[in-house]
Amino acid sequence: MTQIRIRERHSRWVRWSHWLNVPLLMIMIWSGLLVYWANPQYIPFPQWLAKPLRMDYRLAEGMGWHFAVMWPFALNGFIYGLYLAFSGEWKEVVPNRSSAREAVQVVAHDLHLRRELPAQSGKLNGAQRFAYSGALLLGFFAVVTGVAILKPVQGSWLTELLGGYAWARFEHFVCMCGLVVFTFVHLAQVARAGWKNLRTMIAGYEVVETETDSRET
Ligand code: HEM
Numbered sequence: 434m435t436q437i438r439i440r441e442r443h444s445r446w447v448r449w450s451h452w453l454n455v456p457l458l459m460i461m462i463w464s465g466l467l468v469y470w471a472n473p474q475y476i477p478f479p480q481w482l483a484k485p486l487r488m489d490y491r492l493a494e495g496m497g498w499h500f501a502v503m504w505p506f507a508l509n510g511f512i513y514g515l516y517l518a519f520s521g522e523w524k525e526v527v528p529n530r531s532s533a534r535e536a537v538q539v540v541a542h543d544l545h546l547r548r549e550l551p552a553q554s555g556k557l558n559g560a561q562r563f564a565y566s567g568a569l570l571l572g573f574f575a576v577v578t579g580v581a582i583l584k585p586v587q588g589s590w591l592t593e594l595l596g597g598y599a600w601a602r603f604e605h606f607v608c609m610c611g612l613v614v615f616t617f618v619h620l621a622q623v624a625r626a627g628w629k630n631l632r633t634m635i636a637g638y639e640v641v642e643t644e645t646d647s648r649e650t
Contacts, residue, residue: 434644434645434646435642435643435644435645436642436643436644436645437640437641437642438640438641438643439638439639439640439641440638440639440641441637441638442556442633442637442638442639443633443634443637444516444520444522444637445637446512446513446516446520447513447516447522448634448635448637450509450510450512450513450516451513451634452634453505453509454506454509454510454513457502457505457506457509458506458572458612458616460498460502461499461502461503461506461575461609462609462612462613463498464494464495464496464497464498464499464502465495465499465609466488466495467488467491467492467494467495467496467498467499468492468495468496468499469606470483470488470489470491470495471489471490471491471492471495472492500583503576503579506576507576510569510572510573510576513569514569514573524555525555525556525557526557526562526565526566526569527562527566528559528562528563528566529554529555529562531554531559532554532559532562532563533559533563534551534559535551535553535554535558535559535560536558536559536560536562536563537559538550538551538559539551539558539559539560539561540560543560543625564615564618564619567611567615568612568615568619571608571611571612571615572608572612574604574608575605575608575609575612577591577595578595578601578602578604578605578608579605581594581595581598581601581605582598582601582602582605585598585601
């Protein structure tokens with residue numbers, strides 16, 4: 434007999450901070466690119482690309498958005514971090530002893546090199562644990578390196594710790610690139626996992642089907 438149960442997968446805190454993070458991160462990346470592109474000395478991408486994307490000479494606009502949205506972006510990440518720490522859910526997200534092996538097996542499965550998915554220890558598989566913890570670290574360092582280049586005089590100790598102003602700027606850019614890569618891979622995985630998985634991040638619940646021996650009931 435098939436038994437169907439509904440089980441909570443993502444709490445309200447996780448879902449709200451996750452979905453708020455999507456527009457906040459997009460605005461931070463877009464406005465950050467406006468700032469980078471405004472100074473020819475710092476061009477991360479060719480100038481010919483800036484024109485068709487209409488991203489040239491918009492420094493004030495970029496800074497305005499970046500410095501306004503950095504507060505809710507950082508606060509949202511902070512609240513999510515506090516939630517993970519105090520609910521004990523960090524144990525489900527941070528890689529554990531079997532995560533490295535599990536992650537290799539999940540990637541092998543995704544590349545069609547292995548037939549079965551490995552047995553999963555907890556809510557997230559090893560590959561997800563590494564990817565999500567990595568994204569959280571990137572978000573954290575994006576804020577830290579951002580503070581270092583926003584306040585290089587008042588926070589000179591931090592800027593020095595990160596290797597000086599030029600390095601902190603570069604590290605800030607690298608964090609952004611990492612978050613972009615994560616988002617693309619994440620979206621591909623979400624598309625692959627299908628609607629049932631996406632629904633868990635919207636509604637919070639997952640449907641669990643278990644086979645029971647009818648003689649037991
Ligand atoms: C429209 C864009 C996005 C969609 C559709 C999406 C979808 C999802 C879904 C369905 C899950 C649940 C996976 C599971 O339970 O197996 C998830 C988890 C997660 N996503 Fe996204 N996501 C998006 C953007 C992002 C972005 C931009 C970030 C961060 C840079 C992010 C970070 C995370 C993290 C950290 C988790 C794990 C949350 C936890 O379990 O505590 N997502 N996402």
